[in-house]
Amino acid sequence: MHVGLIGLGKMGLPMRERLRSKGIQVSGFDRNPVSSDAGSLRDLAARLTVPRIVWVMVPSGSATSAVITDLAEVLSEGDLVIEGGNSRYTDDRKHAEQLASRGIRYLDCGVSGGVWGRETGYGLMVGGEEADVIEAMPVFDALRPDGAREDGFVHAGAVGAGHYAKMVHNGIEYGLMQAYAEGYELLESQDIIEDTGGILRAWQSGTVIRSWLLELAVRAVEEDPGLSRIEGFVEDSGEGRWTVEEALAAEVPAPVISAAVFARFASRQEESPAMKLVAALRGQFGGHAVRQ
């Protein structure tokens, strides 16, 4: 089995390493020739075992759509594309149909694990046809964490189900992070607490709230007590918003995940028009002094 991997960035590069370390033959392609194994997509296609398996790992949105369009030209009937980026699940149906018109098969795969995945393996959530999933299983088995397959891999459902599950995963992630963050601030706010870092560390074993994110929080506070070197400015990469949008569409109450998303928006505002109006209203009715 010789598979292709398109996109050798922060995620793709360590994935190529992990695949190779697990005995999967991989040729990678990237527009950056330094890391690329192939000179072009056509060159890449020529190197692979037929029917080909090509994993796409480029930024979601237009970059992914462009690669899919190119692959429709370059690949042959019966080949299989696995789209592993952080795409919105609604894009999967379009991509699957686009490739199906050329007889090319399609799986979508949500990949979790961040920069740690090279070492510990990646959590994988896959959508598509059962037969295609089985055919690609050696690739999935190489990427996922060691141990029972079911603990780090799932065939979640039809095309799109993998990215939908990954989106929900990230929505949950937003909520978890914000919950720890509020607790952290409550510890920092209380005078009788003398060792916030020690408390986080002590929560790692035996408690109800132990988790991998907590371990990362322990590391972060050990590396930088008081987090004095970090600004409270938090980006969001889309999945949190999509989760709230899906909650709206499905009429699912999502107060915690939406609060976590909005806290990030607020963290990025130098000025809040909303809070300016609230301050102005207090000045209007109460003669309350406002900061000018």
Added chain:
Amino acid sequence: MHVGLIGLGKMGLPMRERLRSKGIQVSGFDRNPVSSDAGSLRDLAARLTVPRIVWVMVPSGSATSAVITDLAEVLSEGDLVIEGGNSRYTDDRKHAEQLASRGIRYLDCGVSGGVWGRETGYGLMVGGEEADVIEAMPVFDALRPDGAREDGFVHAGAVGAGHYAKMVHNGIEYGLMQAYAEGYELLESQDIIEDTGGILRAWQSGTVIRSWLLELAVRAVEEDPGLSRIEGFVEDSGEGRWTVEEALAAEVPAPVISAAVFARFASRQEESPAMKLVAALRGQFGGHAVRQ
């Protein structure tokens, strides 16, 4: 009828004016001799019709408790104290009992209207005994807005009910202000909207969201388009927090009022420890760049 009024500040002073303009004889007492009619509480007591009616309008908490303690000494059996400050309703029971031990009667009264009350009248919410409420009705009628009594005055229930109703009023106020504020920010964020101030103004008549707070918002934006002279730093004076605490105690879901309170807290933070942790966590697992 010659009544006493203790506390001649931002609220008490215009209340004395309104009472006098409505034909109620009032002597005021304040520690500031410039506005005070009486030189001492004892002097004040000597001027009033017996049984005396004394309205207390000083800051809630220790200032109010100190005045109640002093009045227990200075007043006589059968006198009536009306506590009109922004006290927590749980303080009313203590104050009522303290005075009752001297045979002095007690009403609590929530007062709304801010600096506009002198002119338009004050919304009044009263707690205590029916007979006491009836006795003090001329004072209430002078302070409340003109028109039907029931539209600006209520005997809400037993001692504490007036301040409880006022607390809930303020909790609602927090929610209303934040709702308008979020809407305002959404208008300001959208390029095709050319006239935010005009939209606020046009909402004043015929729409579902017309209100007095909206009129104040119109004034604020007319006086300072873009609210460029105001900082989005919003104080809170206690009742919002109490409302959330009462919601917790009574197991009443209060997501909107609590969100409004927390938005004010966040507006006052130069740095958010919570969001620093979220940023740090993103850096830990994702290799996401963080602002340092």
Added chain:
Amino acid sequence: MHVGLIGLGKMGLPMRERLRSKGIQVSGFDRNPVSSDAGSLRDLAARLTVPRIVWVMVPSGSATSAVITDLAEVLSEGDLVIEGGNSRYTDDRKHAEQLASRGIRYLDCGVSGGVWGRETGYGLMVGGEEADVIEAMPVFDALRPDGAREDGFVHAGAVGAGHYAKMVHNGIEYGLMQAYAEGYELLESQDIIEDTGGILRAWQSGTVIRSWLLELAVRAVEEDPGLSRIEGFVEDSGEGRWTVEEALAAEVPAPVISAAVFARFASRQEESPAMKLVAALRGQFGGHAVRQ
């Protein structure tokens, strides 16, 4: 001036009445022949002063799009369509372009006021070209509340601005209603409060939270004390969700409006899968009894 009005339902019918009562000649069209003045759209067009003004007041989405498509056939170059339904502002651009290809002009108009508008007038928010707005002003003036034009009418900006402003209006409406509702429940939960209806009524004059929605709350509680005849099952008609979606797109924190939307979702659930999982988790780690 003889204008057309398409859609004679809960909103359109009283609007025709108000227009006529203000001296505007109107022919209405509805698929229901009982209320329709014209037998067909073509018949309607034949009756109107040229260049024609046609107001569309049908349900948003496919119904509105179908009418726009039909009007593109029936109307002539230079005619003016005013789309007054509860459409999403993103639909306006499509409709405007569709009509522009035939030389037909387009305004979008958000209309607030509900069933009360016949009597009090409708709050109007308009998007489009200045010249078109001026041409249609007699119609707007007839529909809006009496008094200063600026208090019930606004030209908010380019095409789509009217419906965007109306969407934000409705988002605010959700937040306001939920704030009053949480306060109402807090009054109902407290034993010392003896007269919830009286408190609502007394808030109508002099207080900071006086509003038209509060007046409606007073009516509702007077008609049905304790609201014993009403189920706490709350529909939403779309604009609340859109407002949250726009907040996500524009990165505007909207914790209050989103909390109000989610409270409606939760009100309609007979069973909450989320809360079942929380209950199950408590059982798992704490041996807490769960209801089965």
Added chain:
Amino acid sequence: MHVGLIGLGKMGLPMRERLRSKGIQVSGFDRNPVSSDAGSLRDLAARLTVPRIVWVMVPSGSATSAVITDLAEVLSEGDLVIEGGNSRYTDDRKHAEQLASRGIRYLDCGVSGGVWGRETGYGLMVGGEEADVIEAMPVFDALRPDGAREDGFVHAGAVGAGHYAKMVHNGIEYGLMQAYAEGYELLESQDIIEDTGGILRAWQSGTVIRSWLLELAVRAVEEDPGLSRIEGFVEDSGEGRWTVEEALAAEVPAPVISAAVFARFASRQEESPAMKLVAALRGQFGGHAVRQ
């Protein structure tokens, strides 16, 4: 070392077992004679090594206060009480002072781990004097999980710090549980998702959101797919509310933890007065049908 343990319920009984299995001699006391080793507190005191160490593990509030009062009579100067229940940290100062007046020392200890602690060890957060903590370390070491002490034990600060840290721990727990719960409901709501249980299971390894709570969720869904045997009725035991109260007092924004608390309140309501009012308002202004 022969220590005392008061309270042999759902927590105390397995703690006695774990202590004994780790070689600590323990006499337990409970009002229930079946599990009690001693016939009375005085009897218990007589059995222990002097200076005595007595661990109190009874329900927080009046039960704990009563035991502290009894211990002030029964113990001697120099003895040490460790209060391990789920007390509010503000109670600790009172209890410490009460015992200090008799020369008895006091530590507070937050204990996490639920029914699993017997086997895996309990996460421990302690408040009080360093010397007292060191003296009691053999007990803490027996109760905490095996491995590095710092991963399951912390001396968090002065008296009260242990229970404060435990309160924050539980507040975070509420937020984490609600985040998973919202994600679970989003999976259940989506047709293309065919294997919710499998997705939860696959998140256990390699993903960012892996945690002990997630493992419990996997168990819960495996035991009862669809959670059909569980009602979405969720109790709360106090710490979540206290966390929100502390956030209010410390002016810490806590939107996620409060949303989680309010979701539990709502889950227990058969009828929501708030949502009845929202429904009534929609009926009033829009003529929207309401369920009666």
